Amino acid sequence: MSYENLKKLFFKLDPENAHKIAEYSLRFANAIYPGIFSFVANKFVVDDLSLKQNIFNKTYHNPIGIGGGFDKNATMMAGLSALGFGYLEYGTFTPKPQSGNAKPRLFRLIDEKSIQNAMGFNNEGAVKIKDRVSKIYPNALPLWANIGKNKLTPNENALSDYEILVREFDGLCDAFVINLSSPNTPNLRALQEVSFINELFLSLKNLTKTPIILKISPDLAHEKAIEICQSAVKSGASGIIISNTSIDYSLSKSSNLQNFGGLSGEVIKQKSREIFKAVADELFGKTILIACGGISDAKEAYERIKMGANLVQIFTAFIYEGYGICKNLNDEIIKLLKADGFSHISEAVGVNVGAKIDKTKQN
Template sequence: MSLNYDTLKSVFFKFDPETVHKIAEITMIGANCVFPGSLSFLANKCVINDARLQQNLLGSIYNNPIGIGGGFDKNATMFAALTALGFGYLEFGTFTPKAQPGNQKPRLFRLVEEESIQNAMGFNNDGSQKIKQRVEKLYPNVVPLWANIGKNKITPNEKAIEDYEVLVKDFSEICDAFVVNISSPNTPNLRDLQESEFITELFSKIKPLTKKPIILKISPDLSHEKAIKLSQSAVANGADGIIVSNTSIDYSLSNSPKLQNFGGLSGKVITQKSREIFKAVADELYGKTVLIACGGIDNAQEAYDRIKMGASLIQIFTSFIFKGPMICRDINEGVLKLLEADGYANISEAIGVDIRK
């Protein structure tokens, strides 16, 4: 399978990455129609059902800790295929109240030699009403669904909370958790909202609107002190979890000739940066909230290391593009071997073990 994907990747990587993503989306949407039973075949190959990976978190059952991060399935069109590929949960979006085209193209770049991506998409999406119509037909899903919500580009920061309120109201009955995105670098001034005062006001407004968990996603470019303070403020005001982290605009991390001077970096180039800020936040908040690790995770050992650092769940994105459709299975199988080697009967025993030592 890896050889087949390497061959396919060598062809796909000759084309514009956004075009390839669209092809992948169309393929995922139509796979079961064109080839009946194909998703069942995929699920048999990719889904790992092992009680040692199962957790009861955030009001839902997670059969394994690996989720697809926001930005891959922006418009909630690929749930069936992504579920068949073995993900333990799916995050759709980021979407906004009104449809918007996103930033000017080209806005997605492969840094192939570094197994990384640089994106400046800008919350391009079909808008909440179209996405709501899709999700209503599919919820509840076999695995938990997280709604990643953002503000429209044309919404001024002083009215940003209104956008988040609208989205929480509209999706409260058709998702299993919300992810508040104020950390994307691709919407002008969005990261300016990463302040404790805004977080306090935001959560005071949106928490009463839903019984579903609300998770805050933070930037890896914050100082560790600010990341901790922001996360503490979010948890104190009702956040049920923290995702560490979004993409980075620290361009010193890459030596690629394809590097642009705009857009957020993801993939291997941010592994170390993301790991370090996750550790800083986890050392302070482990046991006080659910921690989700994201950023440069592309193998079982890296996933397991972050689990031991305090992550209950893991998110991948860029590694899915570079490693292929079997990555979820490979990471889960690898984590099971690492749990067994350390003598743990369940993943919950390994979560935060490095902090508890």
């Protein structure tokens, strides 16, 4: 069945129920049909030397990763690997299990190929996830652990939650992603301040040699984003993900728009691209930059690469474009590299740093 036909069926379901079906498929398909993941990988994995990079002392076979929030409990690693991703991120998870916010909390903005979510870090907690990940790590692909604080942990004690998770998962991931930028945990974004970020990264770097990455909000003023990213790098951050979801509801005209939760997908493409450019123009060459937000086609992924991203992440586009998206993106990026006269992705990374964004190409 083509994904367009499958999507018609999925989109008749509640979004969270549809995600659960997708999770079960990616989690159990190989047990039901032994060898199916090998068959899928042969079809969807792009193995081309022009895309391979050594980052954080690991080989990334292509630059496309799945963003945090899709596989919160690390149940889909094998299935996602077979679909051609270059690296995988599990989480966001917290020290203690939590159910997240009240339902409904996930909404499709179909005409805009976007999503609005107010999930609230629902996850099974560190103990269960650690047991699961310990059985699959090290993995064929680099794995990143996206970590956050529990909802009931006050901000003055937030550092302790992050320290607990880094201690518990040291040796079970190839990078940690610090989530301070979700809009769905009360007051979490208030931690995006220089003082806390300095304290956080200085503390965590004493607990692990694993790279630690900061993920920021697209709703920050550009000057503030630059300031906190510079502080994070100075205090030990190995990379920056730009960006998380947005609460700028003026970006959407959808009749299904809610007044809560974070927007992802094509509605935040311009906003995410612009804040990425602002940070990249200051920090390119000083840290690893990862682009996320509104990336749904190879042209946009390639633009972010030329703006300074070594890696990109998708999430919402995976839902709208389907299981072939990694192959499509990677095949097209290879063509774009060749069209620009590049033989390797490293030659394209950052070539447009400092260049003005062409406003006529925003959408």
